[in-house]
Amino acid sequence: MPTTIVTTPTFARYASRPWDILEEAGVGPLRPGGNAALPTEELLTYAAQADALIVGMDAITAEVIDAAPRLKVIAKHGVGVDTIDVSAARARRIPVVYAPGSNSRAVAEYTFGLLLSATRSLTASHTAVTAGGWPKLFGPELHGRTLGIVGFGRIGRLLAGYARAFGMELLAHDPYVLDDDVRAHGAEPVALDALLSRSDAVSLHTPPDPSGTPLLGRARLAAMKPGAVLVNAARGGLVDEGALAALLGSGHLGAAALDAFSIEPLPADHPLRQAPRALLTSHMAACTPEANQAMGEMVAEDVVRVLAGKEPHHRAG
Known part of the structure; x- marks a missing residue:
């Protein structure tokens, strides 16, 4: 048998x-x-x-x-x-x-949850309240903000629908999708660097480079709009995690929410564990x-x- x-x-x-x-x-x-x-x-x-x-x-x-x-x-x-x-x-x-x-719908729903939680500091408030605090943490409304979606396949398109329902403007980058298909889903097709510089939030939905080179290295992360939020519920290796932690620490980036990492489980000494405004979950978007x-x-x-x-x-x- x-x-x-x-x-x-x-x-x-x-x-x-x-x-x-x-x-x-x-x-x-x-x-x-x-x-x-x-x-x-x-x-x-x-x-x-x-x-x-x-x-x-x-x-x-x-x-x-x-x-x-x-x-x-x-x-x-x-x-x-x-x-x-x-x-x-x-x-x-x-x-x-x-x-x-x-798992497209599961991941898209979870990704939008990460975005909402990161922008409105939901987990930070929960942690503070359970510890006896009662903070009033401010964060921006999503309506009128620009979401950049990198990778516009099944998950990216579902995410675009959720974002439109919240009144967000949409940019999308995917070299394998026709511009007309991107526009048909309510997004403006743009080059990656333009997307990074224009987006208030960026969400990744693309496989990593086989070479292991991060799609968003230090230079591209630094080129993101000041105060922007980065969401990665796709794959570890897409982001230079050390550079991301440093840019969160400097205040250049407003927040980051990640469900995938280059090493899993996350090592005890990983820099993102100590980074401010970092929301980290255990690769469970599809669960x-x-x-x-x-x-x-x-x-x-x-x-x-x-x-x-x-x-x-x-x-x-």
Whole structure:
């Protein structure tokens, strides 16, 4: 019987159907890691037994793929495959499947929540009140402010709709989307540097550069509008986090809200832990029961299809 190794602790956490899909197909689902991602050595050990891998934020490198002689499919329990060496998988003719669109609404809603919380200091007020304080913290209204959206796919477009409902002006940058499509969703298409200089708030919805170079390095962060808010619920590595902490400390940036980081969990000595007006959450934007069920079903169905010799519905690359 084929064995499916599930390394992500969030697979089908709120839905039984994804497990049922695997079990009914007889593909032997096994979750060895419990509630935590597998350490690298354990991942290599389990990969050797796997006909299919269902992974989360695990680094599925060429080493992991080489350690899995039976492997026939890699499924990303998510929408981005930047943590998987797709080229190494392709060299072995191993399909990489994923769940595009499954968490778009969850992430877009959460992103807008981060923006609202950062601009109005909601968490700072909560912390102060629970400690016995009663501060009156002022922050700007979103109506009439300009939101710059970097990456105008499913999530960026949903976010644009929420922002329009609040009366915000919209700028968008995405070299892979036609200008007319951007305008059709109520945003003005602009170059990245123009977006940064004009926006009162900037939200990132794009994959990181494969080279590891941050999209927003120190120079681009410094070029943002004074007092602007930065939101990143996409991927770690998009932002120079040290530079961001410094610009928050200097007061150049008004606030930052981040749900994704270059190293996760966040190290104890990370500069953003001590930065003022920084709202930090634990990469949970996609964590809704609805997204969890949709994501699990999509990847389970494609695992079953590949193991049955069929073409998957959602193949990456």
